[in-house]
Amino acid sequence: MTPPPAGRRAVAGNPRNGRRYRRLGVAQKALGLPYWVCGRDIDPTLDARDRWSFTLDHAVPLSKGGSLLDPRSAHRRCNSARGNRLTVRQPRTSRRW
Numbered sequence: 001m002t003p004p005p006a007g008r009r010a011v012a013g014n015p016r017n018g019r020r021y022r023r024l025g026v027a028q029k030a031l032g033l034p035y036w037v038c039g040r041d042i043d044p045t046l047d048a049r050d051r052w053s054f055t056l057d058h059a060v061p062l063s064k065g066g067s068l069l070d071p072r073s074a075h076r077r078c079n080s081a082r083g084n085r086l087t088v089r090q091p092r093t094s095r096r097w
């Protein structure tokens with residue numbers, strides 16, 4: 001077996017556009033879980049443009065190396081507010097004088 005070349009990704013282009021990703025979202029929505037960050041229920045019948053509608057979130061943002069296979073249910077509103085931040089930004093403390 002040969003490992004894939006370095007720098008090559010298994011999924012080409014934007015992974016969010018894949019059919020597999022859409023299926024993942026449908027399956028996740030069907031679980032009817034509350035959003036793990038704010039703890040509120042998610043109404044699956046809401047319009048996709050509603051602030052409280054379902055959206056697919058990831059414990060670790062994709063841009064930070066997160067996996068598509070670790071989906072979470074989220075509110076559109078809360079998810080976009082959280083953005084790609086993993087943690088609160090650390091202030092610099094190592095400045096030397």
Ligand SMILES: [Zn+2]
Pocket residue numbers: 035038039040074075078
């Ligand atoms: Zn929420």
